[in-house]
Amino acid sequence: MKTIITTCTRDCPGSCSILAQVEGNKVTKLRGNSEHDITAGFLCKNTSHYLENHFYSSKRILHPLLKENGQWKRISWMMALDIAASKIMEVINEYDSSAILYYQGFGARTALQAMNKRFFNLLGGVTTTYGTVCGGIGHAALEKDYGVKVSHDPNDQLNSNFIIIWGRNPVVTDVHLWRILRKAKRNGTKLVVIDPVKTKTAGYANFYVQPAPGSDSYLAMALIKLILEKDLQDPEFIEKYTHNFHSFKKILDQYTLEFLAGKCDVDIKKLNELAIDYAKGKPSSIIVGWGVHRYKQGHLSIHMMDALAAVTGNIGVSGGGVTQGFEEYEYFNFSLELNELGKNQRKLPMPLIGEAILASDNPPIKLIFLASGNPINLNPNSMKVKKAFEKVDFVIIIDHFLNDSSDTADLFLPATTFLEEEDLMGSYGHNWISPINPVIPPQNEVKSEFEIFQLLSQRLGFSEEMSGKPSKWLKELASPILKKGFSLEELQNGPVKLVSASEIPYADKKFKTSSGLFEFINNFNYNNNNGKDGLYPLYLLSTSPENWVCSVIPESEMENGLLEVKVHPLVLKDNNINDGEVAMLESRVGVLKVKVKKSEDVRSDFVLAYRGGWMKYGKNINVLTVDMISEKGDGTPYYETRVKLRKI
Ligand SMILES: Nc1nc2c(c(=O)[nH]1)N[C@H]1C(S)=C(S)[C@@H](COP(=O)(O)OP(=O)(O)OC[C@H]3O[C@@H](n4cnc5c(=O)[nH]c(N)nc54)[C@H](O)[C@@H]3O)O[C@H]1N2
Numbered sequence: 001m002k003t004i005i006t007t008c009t010r011d012c013p014g015s016c017s018i019l020a021q022v023e024g025n026k027v028t029k030l031r032g033n034s035e036h037d038i039t040a041g042f043l044c045k046n047t048s049h050y051l052e053n054h055f056y057s058s059k060r061i062l063h064p065l066l067k068e069n070g071q072w073k074r075i076s077w078m079m080a081l082d083i084a085a086s087k088i089m090e091v092i093n094e095y096d097s098s099a100i101l102y103y104q105g106f107g108a109r110t111a112l113q114a115m116n117k118r119f120f121n122l123l124g125g126v127t128t129t130y131g132t133v134c135g136g137i138g139h140a141a142l143e144k145d146y147g148v149k150v151s152h153d154p155n156d157q158l159n160s161n162f163i164i165i166w167g168r169n170p171v172v173t174d175v176h177l178w179r180i181l182r183k184a185k186r187n188g189t190k191l192v193v194i195d196p197v198k199t200k201t202a203g204y205a206n207f208y209v210q211p212a213p214g215s216d217s218y219l220a221m222a223l224i225k226l227i228l229e230k231d232l233q234d235p236e237f238i239e240k241y242t243h244n245f246h247s248f249k250k251i252l253d254q255y256t257l258e259f260l261a262g263k264c265d266v267d268i269k270k271l272n273e274l275a276i277d278y279a280k281g282k283p284s285s286i287i288v289g290w291g292v293h294r295y296k297q298g299h300l301s302i303h304m305m306d307a308l309a310a311v312t313g314n315i316g317v318s319g320g321g322v323t324q325g326f327e328e329y330e331y332f333n334f335s336l337e338l339n340e341l342g343k344n345q346r347k348l349p350m351p352l353i354g355e356a357i358l359a360s361d362n363p364p365i366k367l368i369f370l371a372s373g374n375p376i377n378l379n380p381n382s383m384k385v386k387k388a389f390e391k392v393d394f395v396i397i398i399d400h401f402l403n404d405s406s407d408t409a410d411l412f413l414p415a416t417t418f419l420e421e422e423d424l425m426g427s428y429g430h431n432w433i434s435p436i437n438p439v440i441p442p443q444n445e446v447k448s449e450f451e452i453f454q455l456l457s458q459r460l461g462f463s464e465e466m467s468g469k470p471s472k473w474l475k476e477l478a479s480p481i482l483k484k485g486f487s488l489e490e491l492q493n494g495p496v497k498l499v500s501a502s503e504i505p506y507a508d509k510k511f512k513t514s515s516g517l518f519e520f521i522n523n524f525n526y527n528n529n530n531g532k533d534g535l536y537p538l539y540l541l542s543t544s545p546e547n548w549v550c551s552v553i554p555e556s557e558m559e560n561g562l563l564e565v566k567v568h569p570l571v572l573k574d575n576n577i578n579d580g581e582v583a584m585l586e587s588r589v590g591v592l593k594v595k596v597k598k599s600e601d602v603r604s605d606f607v608l609a610y611r612g613g614w615m616k617y618g619k620n621i622n623v624l625t626v627d628m629i630s631e632k633g634d635g636t637p638y639y640e641t642r643v644k645l646r647k648i
């Protein structure tokens with residue numbers, strides 16, 4: 001028996017360091033590495049069961065497939081690569097390389113994926129995407145306020161007296177951050193949750209606030225107003241380190257407290273208590289989740305949270321700050337992507353990808369290359385995305401499973417996992433760089449994305465520029481880290497922490513904004529209509545599933561039953577629907593048959609579902625979400641979708 005270190009590459013802030021136990025040629029157990037201050041020796045229940053649910057699943061595809069007359073047929077790699085290369089050449093000969101769309105999802109976020117982009121640039125440059133279906137909205141706001149987005153190390157939360165977990169559900173989505181928060185609570189730190197859903201995290205908090213969806217900017221403004229009224233601000237911080245405070249104050253002056261409290265639907269007494277505790281609790285921290293990102297003007301909520309921290313001087317201090325996450329690619333050198341060679345580059349908006357493909361012209365998209373993503377399932381207005389993929393002549397997908405997106409594909413190339421490949425990765429939840437090591441040889445015929453693109457480059461005449469072992473390219477990618485004094489061997493032997501917990505963002509009170517100061521916003525133009533849409537009165541919230549990551553769900557879990565949605569008793573009464581009944585859920589773009597579950601954890605102005613259920617089993621919530629792009633940050637306002645419930 002031997003133990004090999006690797007890293008979980010799944011879409012989660014954890015990027016956990018894994019000790020994989022191997023007996024013969026079989027991986028028998030995955031354990032968390034205790035020599036990592038975030039993984040801390042344990043894994044989430046998802047990854048603990050990764051071997052049986054995913055890695056050794058009988059549904060995993062282990063050889064290339066070609067679709068013929070609507071049926072998948074096993075083919076050899078030789079044939080698969082020849083077909084892929086000839087389809088690429090056909091498109092280039094008839095149009096140019098920008099008629100190819102390379103779509104990279106978030107299923108694995110590793111350094112070597114830069115080689116995929118290098119491949120497409122060597123091909124002459126293709127169409128890719130801009131914007132995101134994940135967290136761009138908040139990032140745009142943070143960059144405007146501070147100049148750059150930097151977060152406090154998760155362990156610095158232990159230095160806070162008061163923590164607001166705002167639109168985030170770490171008990172479900174980041175169990176390692178939750179371990180730290182639980183420890184802080186045991187040490188006496190007060191934990192507050194602000195979330196329209198009474199989540200599991202809310203259940204463990206000391207104080208819970210349940211605002212109306214999309215109303216966080218009003219809520220934060222109410223808190224700031226109360227803090228200023230009670231003279232609990234930090235005048236020195238405001239005076240010395242911020243810009244625009246007076247214009248910002250004018251925005252606040254336009255609204256009464258009653259108006260703001262009404263908009264977010266939170267009791268003034270509760271707001272009062274929260275404002276006082278946050279200001280007096282200093283250092284107080286705000287941990288922002290993705291829930292507040294998913295609105296058209298989500299950036300305004302984050303600006304107001306930043307302002308709350310600035311007014312109270314909770315910036316640049318240990319235990320303070322507004323923390324969202326980290327840039328997983330920050331530490332790598334991506335010049336090897338050769339962007340300068342890709343003359344035919346073009347970008348389409350990820351949040352509107354269906355519409356953008358359908359409208360693409362001069363040249364139209366003729367071939368899609370999809371890696372580590374399931375856009376037909378997870379992008380908004382799924383039926384439109386599906387229609388767009390079906391319209392394109394040829395779709396190639398690299399994945400592990402036949403998911404909703406591969407249903408529209410013509411060629412399926414089976415990929416390795418983090419137990420069969422060599423790579424490095426950062427994390428969006430902490431500051432560690434971690435190795436991905438081949439724990440066992442690739443099963444059956446699977447190949448890494450890296451090898452697939454190398455083999456294709458041989459057929460397309462630029463093999464030289466793509467050749468060499470992964471370590472050769474990892475050295476180049478990791479050069480900024482190697483300059484810090486680490487060797488590649490060290491990086492491959494085990495995870496390394498790049499920034500110490502004691503390093504506090506903006507501790508020198510210098511901000512990379514044009515004024516060099518923290519910037520308050522001076523313009524607040526909010527168009528929220530509090531969810532009022534005559535025909536579709538309810539918001540639709542669709543959050544992370546507890547037992548799975550995004551759409552990576554074993555099919556056996558989905559084969560039976562309907563998607564369950566949580567609905568407040570008042571809404572059931574209004575619609576004359578009983579708990580457990582089957583009903584229709586309708587939006588402006590789609591209809592879904594659902595099973596209704598009565599719940600007091602949700603408010604009466606929205607319906608709650610989980611995201612990621614598969615379309616082919618009638619469980620994909622994104623057939624209802626409307627495709628929109630956010631006002632700032634090119635993000636995806638999933639939760640702006642309004643729905644109605646209809647009795648059958
Ligand atoms: N188990 C599991 N873990 C995951 C994932 C998964 O699919 N499963 N996905 C991973 C990914 S891709 C990401 S980006 C992260 C996301 O991590 P989180 O941000 O923790 O999770 P979300 O499910 O996006 O939901 C965030 C919370 O925001 C709340 N919310 C919705 N609207 C509002 C609002 O208007 N105001 C406020 N204050 N709150 C609101 C929702 O009710 C929800 O509880 O998790 C990662 N971790």
Ligand SMILES: Nc1nc2c(c(=O)[nH]1)N[C@H]1C(S)=C(S)[C@@H](COP(=O)(O)OP(=O)(O)OC[C@H]3O[C@@H](n4cnc5c(=O)[nH]c(N)nc54)[C@H](O)[C@@H]3O)O[C@H]1N2
Pocket residue numbers: 009011105106107108133134135290294371372373374375378379398399400401403415416417418449542543544549550551552611612621622625638
């Ligand atoms: N309604 C609604 N929709 C949402 C959200 C929401 O809150 N509500 N949240 C959004 C968020 S936060 C995100 S991040 C996106 C996620 O959107 P996507 O990234 O498109 O979705 P995933 O399900 O993570 O798809 C990952 C795919 O990658 C595959 N995969 C996993 N590992 C590997 C690998 O090593 N190599 C290869 N080639 N493939 C691999 C998986 O099998 C899976 O099919 O969804 C968004 N969609």
Ligand SMILES: [Mo]
Pocket residue numbers: 011106133134135
């Ligand atoms: Mo995400």
